[in-house]
Amino acid sequence: MMALMKRTPPSSVLLDQQLCFALYAASRSVTAAYRPLLESLGLTYPQYLTMLVLWEQDGLTVRELGDRLQLDSGTLTPLLKRLQQAGLVSRQRRRSDEREVEIRLTAEGEALREPAKAVPECMAARLCLSSEDMQRLRDELKQLAAQLSQPTQV
């Protein structure tokens, strides 16, 4: 009798209880919220993040960009080719080390910086979070990622 009764699964295995799912869903939600804003700039979300890095520091190599964004060349190479196609960046082998490819903003890529400033402002307004709450949440997420990049204990 008991063996046939349907029991509620332990809360540790319920989707809604999972931090991992909340994180996965929230991340896609945020990306989706950026999409209409970025569409007017002609950028996808990972392309926008890449441009953020370049607006901060131009002339990085693919590897340096990958370090900042935590993405490898398998992701970045095609993404950067599309940004080049769109006329926003140039890709050029370094003469000092021919293995490296330097990514530089074009005038057009540089010009996109101004209209892009509206994006974080618009998103901040939509999130309805105080600046402090946003910082705290951001730091908790950074801490979480840092924890996972630690080599496994035991």
Added chain:
Amino acid sequence: MMALMKRTPPSSVLLDQQLCFALYAASRSVTAAYRPLLESLGLTYPQYLTMLVLWEQDGLTVRELGDRLQLDSGTLTPLLKRLQQAGLVSRQRRRSDEREVEIRLTAEGEALREPAKAVPECMAARLCLSSEDMQRLRDELKQLAAQLSQPTQV
């Protein structure tokens, strides 16, 4: 003179200051941390989330699964075909409504539930977060996603 000086960009545009990037990076970090655990089960991360839903409630339609996971048929149909290929689920049109496709766990899919229980336990240990902190972070992320799904004010 001043016009040529390189200034530090306003903090609102620095990658490291962005909540959106922290969320994007943390989400990929967590997925990466799950990968080796799920590999032994023969599942990818989205496949694992799908199985979590089915272990909780079997016999859902593609749409119902999509509601729970916030994924559309464009993502789920190929994912479910792979789970079927792996022998973990069956896909069958409902006689009551031929538009709907019912997803059911096979015996093999059901059997995976037990070894899968170790996964959240193992991850919880790696995160080094108290149960309370995990719940709080999870709820903040849910709140954030909910906020973004609101229609834009103003």
Added chain:
DNA sequence: GAAATTTCAATTGTACACAATTTAATTTTG
């Protein structure tokens, strides 16, 4: 109750992610 609308899943096409391999260039070592 037939036409218009809606719903559901599948399909098509684009763009990430990421593991694994390849190729070329540089650095290290014996």
Added chain:
DNA sequence: CAAAATTAAATTGTGTACAATTGAAATTTC
């Protein structure tokens, strides 16, 4: 300094995501 090892980017292949369209089935509406 030549062979071995390392490094950087690109390539290949698999698996999501998601917009847009398609096709079939069910529902609504006139």
